[in-house]
Amino acid sequence: MNPSLEPLELEVQPEGGPLLPQVRRALAARVGPGGEALRWAITRVAPPTTPGSRGSLTVEAVVWRRSL
Amino acid sequence: MSGPWDSPPLPTLMVVPTGVGCRVGGYAGDALPAARLLAAASGCLITHPNVLNAAALYWSDPRIHYVEGWALNRFACGDLALAPGRRQRVGLVLDQGIEEPLLLRHRQVAEACSASLGLSIGPVVITDEPLGVGLAWGGSGASWGTLQAPAALLRAGEKVLAGGGTAIAVVARFPDDPDSGALEAYRHGEGVDGLAGAEAVISHLLSRHLGVPCAHAPALAPLPPDPLLDPRAAAEELGHTFLPCVLVGLSRAPDLVGGASRPGLLHRDQLGAVVAPAGALGGEAVLACAERGVPLIAVSGNPCVLKVDGAALGLAVVEASSYAEAAGLVLALREGVALQTPALR
Numbered sequence: 001m002n003p004s005l006e007p008l009e010l011e012v013q014p015e016g017g018p019l020l021p022q023v024r025r026a027l028a029a030r031v032g033p034g035g036e037a038l039r040w041a042i043t044r045v046a047p048p049t050t051p052g053s054r055g056s057l058t059v060e061a062v063v064w065r066r067s068l
Numbered sequence: 069m070s071g072p073w074d075s076p077p078l079p080t081l082m083v084v085p086t087g088v089g090c091r092v093g094g095y096a097g098d099a100l101p102a103a104r105l106l107a108a109a110s111g112c113l114i115t116h117p118n119v120l121n122a123a124a125l126y127w128s129d130p131r132i133h134y135v136e137g138w139a140l141n142r143f144a145c146g147d148l149a150l151a152p153g154r155r156q157r158v159g160l161v162l163d164q165g166i167e168e169p170l171l172l173r174h175r176q177v178a179e180a181c182s183a184s185l186g187l188s189i190g191p192v193v194i195t196d197e198p199l200g201v202g203l204a205w206g207g208s209g210a211s212w213g214t215l216q217a218p219a220a221l222l223r224a225g226e227k228v229l230a231g232g233g234t235a236i237a238v239v240a241r242f243p244d245d246p247d248s249g250a251l252e253a254y255r256h257g258e259g260v261d262g263l264a265g266a267e268a269v270i271s272h273l274l275s276r277h278l279g280v281p282c283a284h285a286p287a288l289a290p291l292p293p294d295p296l297l298d299p300r301a302a303a304e305e306l307g308h309t310f311l312p313c314v315l316v317g318l319s320r321a322p323d324l325v326g327g328a329s330r331p332g333l334l335h336r337d338q339l340g341a342v343v344a345p346a347g348a349l350g351g352e353a354v355l356a357c358a359e360r361g362v363p364l365i366a367v368s369g370n371p372c373v374l375k376v377d378g379a380a381l382g383l384a385v386v387e388a389s390s391y392a393e394a395a396g397l398v399l400a401l402r403e404g405v406a407l408q409t410p411a412l413r
Contacts, residue, residue, distance in 0.1 A: 005214040005269060009207055018359040019381060020352070038138070038272050041085065042350025043208035045380035054382065057350070060206040062214075062269050064276070 004065045005038070012057040023059055035065040077111030077131070078340035078402035081144060081357060085348045086118040086137065087211035087265035090372040092345075092391065094261055095254070095300035097122025097313065102391035106343060107131040109395040110402060114150065114334070116140050117271070117283040117317060118264065122303035126313035133334070134317040136282050138272035139324050144342075144353035149333040150322035156281060157188040158318045159233025161224040161274075165198030165241035166287045173308040174239050174287065181315045189315065191231035195220045199240045201286075203266050209373040213266020215240075221270065222277045235281040235318040239311060240270055242286040255291075257298030260373060281321035285310040341365055341401055343394050349383060350376035358383045363401060365394045 012026040019042075027037045040061035048055045082103055084093030093099030099119045107113040107129055114133045120126070133152055135143060142148040160178050162171060171194075181187045200216025215221060221238065228236050242263055245251055253259035263286050271284040290308065297305060304310060325333055342357040346366035349358070358364040366378055366385040378385035386407055388394035400407055407413075 003219050005218055005273070007204065007206065007212060007214075018355075020355040020359055023355075038276065039212070039268055040352065041210070041348075041374075042355075042376050042381070043206065043210060043374055045350075045376055055380065058208070059350075060208060060210060060212075062212055062272075064218075064273060 006063050006065065008037070008061040008063050010059050010061075012059055014054045014057060019057070023057065027059065027061060031063050035063050037061040038064040074111070075402050075404070078398060079112040079114060079334060079338045080106060080110035080398055081140070081339055081342040081353065082106055082113055082115040082119060083140070083342065083344040083351065083353055084119050084370070085345070085351055085372070086268045087261055088348055088372040088374050089209065089260040090345050090348065090370050092370045093119055094372065095257070095298065096303035097125060098300035100127055103132060104129065105391060105395040106398060109399040110341070112334075114140070114143070117314065118268070120317055121283070121285070121310070121313040123310040124307040124312050125303045126316040128316055128320065130320070134281070134283070134321045136271050136275045137268055138275040139281070141352040141356070142324075144336055144339075144356040146336045147326065149325045149329065149335045151325050151333055152322040153332075154234075154323050155188065156235035156319055156321055157190065157233050158235045158237055158315055159190060159228030159231065160192045161221070161228060161236060161238040162192065162194045163199045163240040163287065164195045165200065166239065167241075170287055170289070170308070174311055177309050177311040178315065181312060185316065187315055187319045191228060191233060193224045193227045193231070195224045201240050201242050201266055201270075203243060203262055205260070205262070209260060211260050211262050211265030213269055215270065218273060221274060225274050225278050225282075229278060229280065235321055236274060236278065237311065237314045237318055238270060238274060238282065238284050239287050239309070240284065242266070242288055244289045255294055255297050255301050257300055279324055279326070281318050281324065283314045283318055285314045341398050343367065343398070345370040345372055346377050346385070346387065348372050348374050348376060349378060349381055349385070350374070363407075365397050367391060367394050
């Protein structure tokens with residue numbers, strides 16, 4: 001398999017605490033081994049569904065997959 | 069530049085995300101005046117090529133540190149430090165997909181920067197296959213892109229380093245689409261730069277692979293003159309290439325240093341402020357700073373296609389209506405003037 005760059009969009013439902021480690025964990029889980037999110041950003045935040053909760057995050061990324 | 073009466077510099081990070089249609093910085097180096105002001109206010113500004121690159125135009129200021137976006141993220145996350153002050157030897161990677169005479173134009177820019185500016189340039193390496201740049205838009209309207217042959221880019225970058233380059237400028241042939249509505253909107257000062265996202269992907273990939281300063285310029289056929297051209301986009305239509313600003317920026321870019329610490333390095337722990345568009349706070353560098361308590365100055369006067377603001381993310385921000393106000397806030401932080409004081413608000 002040749003190395004490749006591909007788009008990825010995912011939803012992250014954050015819990016309390018800092019967002020950065022939560023987004024990183026979600027990206028790593030979705031990208032899987034042999035790949036990494038080369039570039040990413042939170043591009044949308046949905047309104048929270050219940051008072052006191054956080055709205056879900058839309059994350060757009062470009063994933064770099066090395067040769068297998 | 070400074071005297072004994074000056075407060076010490078307040079290293080400040082300025083981020084204008086690429087490819088999201090920022091009103092300031094979404095065009096051709098049009099955030100440069102804001103960067104100059106923030107550099108004067110802070111005494112030390114770390115920012116990325118999207119802010120500083122204006123094709124044939126550039127501004128060199130020893131207080132401004134030119135750091136590619138992937139490396140900027142790693143710096144903000146504490147994985148890399150910056151070593152300012154070094155003169156880089158800038159190698160040039162040219163996409164095999166660039167046709168003559170456009171290829172010759174780029175070679176001549178490198179020769180001109182050496183002859184007229186005294187920059188150290190070389191080696192020049194042509195990729196062993198066309199890179200095959202493709203452009204795309206995400207669901208948010210942000211631009212991104214891909215390469216058909218990313219490994220060819222990395223091989224060429226390795227050859228540059230093996231040949232003595234310490235920084236890398238890369239020029240990829242981008243698709244010409246002179247009749248597209250998106251391009252027309254961009255030239256008229258609206259919408260998203262359709263090239264910018266792919267440019268960021270290319271430079272991120274090379275920086276990540278090689279760990280040296282990198283930046284990108286697209287190679288494009290010239291466009292017919294447009295009397296309605298927006299001044300913010302005009303810098304890209306002055307010459308035959310977008311390369312001069314990249315070579316100048318990289319020539320004084322800081323080295324990227326991982327691991328060991330030594331005197332004179334810039335570390336993220338020294339950051340005293342981060343400045344970003346109010347609706348584009350969801351990137352790695354901004355989150356890394358803000359969630360560690362670095363004051364985040366959110367500029368509402370720089371709207372973009374995103375609406376990811378401090379309230380949505382639960383981040384504490386200091387609001388600024390313009391970059392002039394942001395510079396005042398940075399100066400207040402540098403001078404130890406409380407931002408909450410009624411005189412400032």
